[in-house]
Amino acid sequence: MFIVFLKFSYNKAAVTEHxxxxxxxxxxxFADGVFQCVGSITPAAGGMILALEDDLETLQARINQDPFVIHNVVHAEITQIDVKKTTPALDHLKGAA
Incomplete structure (x- = not known):
């Protein structure tokens, strides 16, 4: 499992455009089954994605296709998590990536 932080960059003013x-x-x-949760970092610092992907390189390629990344609205920080315990509703996250 990966947590991706999309933190606003120098081109934050272009957020509406993209x-x-x-x-x-x-x-x-979400349609591809990779994103499990997305949300905003508050106060107004960017966004976060909880992602299930096979490997870091594949996820990085997906993140690089984000229009916000392409146009330097955000910069991405990816952290890999080895999930050990969850509530039963989140058992599918165990052993992911």
Whole structure:
């Protein structure tokens, strides 16, 4: 499992311009079964994605396709997590990546 922090970069002012494409990119991540949860970092610092992917390189390639990343609205920080315990509803996260 991976946690991706998308922290606002120097081009934060372009967020509105690229929001629709970014939301389409997020929707595709859910449709592909990779994104499990997304949310905003508060207060207004960027966003977070909980992702299930086979390996870091594949996830990095997906993140690099985010319009926010392409247009330097955010920079991505990816952290890999080896999940050991969950509530029963989140058992599918165990052993992921």
């Amino acid at each position: 929001m629709s494409a970014h939301n389409d990119w997020i929707a595709q991540g």
